[in-house]
């Protein structure tokens with residue numbers, strides 16, 4: 001059995017017998033006015049963060065959701081679009097699509113505004129998405145791509161790039177590792193399927209996104225996810241996994257590299273009332289301006305006396321340069 005087949009088998013099992021606590025973080029799913037999430041759906045929350053960011057979802061976008069799980073986030077996305085077929089949810093595991101269909105039926109009973117036609121469940125997988133080129137506004141995946149080995153991750157990212165419209169958004173939530181995960185854990189297919197041993201480091205993960213062609217990456221959240229302790233996982237030291245929520249844009253990569261926003265700001269300290277770096281950034285005296293990491297690096301290097309650059313907050317949701 002390949003690791004992908006092991007993962008499919010694992011998810012067929014947890015589709016039939018929900019595994020409360022698998023992947024999920026210790027927080028309740030995003031609550032929205034007038035949205036009731038059926039208990040069965042909540043128990044199948046196999047995401048490690050969130051991909052539903054209200055600010056991304058104006059204009060009733062078409063969303064392609066990869067790896068539907070119990071259907072929780074497909075339901076949340078449909079809350080914003082509210083039209084037939086606006087959310088296309090893909091999963092290769094028959095039992096998982098069936099479980100999602102059952103949960104969405106329950107959601108339709110509990111929510112006046114929701115119709116099951118809002119979410120179209122399709123058989124397919126992350127490496128061959130069953131939609132046309134440049135046809136969707138948003139692609140989302142939660143806690144799936146970390147399962148993939150690095151070259152498969154690149155293939156899956158390239159496939160999302162193919163189906164997104166120009167300017168479209170890839171919204172992801174995945175575990176990342178604070179250092180390389182030892183080989184003996186990476187080779188454990190069950191741990192990989194459980195989203196515990198396939199994670200890349202932050203730098204590797206972001207570089208894969210850029211390698212697939214995305215010109216802008218924004219970090220929405222980065223927080224502790226799981227601790228792999230040295231005794232149970234046979235390591236010299238404990239290993240912390242973090243959960244990383246990102247939004248990546250299908251825009252061209254600038255000649256001097258992609259823009260990655262991690263919550264840094266640049267602040268002009270004087271002596272004038274403003275500072276113009278002649279590269280598109282105007283800083284008013286004393287006022288923090290959000291900048292991408294590339295701009296932060298450039299400013300700190302070119303004007304170390306006049307510009308203070310603050311640390312990454314690991315939370316950025318718009319505004320600023322570029």
Ligand SMILES: C[S@@+](CC[C@H](N)C(=O)[O-])C[C@H]1O[C@@H](n2cnc3c(N)ncnc32)[C@H](O)[C@@H]1O
Nearest residue numbers: 011045046047067068069093096125126142143
């Ligand atoms: C960790 S669960 C996450 C489920 C859902 N995103 C959530 O947040 O609850 C991974 C999901 O991806 C599906 N999956 C497994 N292999 C896949 C593949 N190659 N392509 C697409 N989906 C896959 C599984 O069946 C499962 O539904």
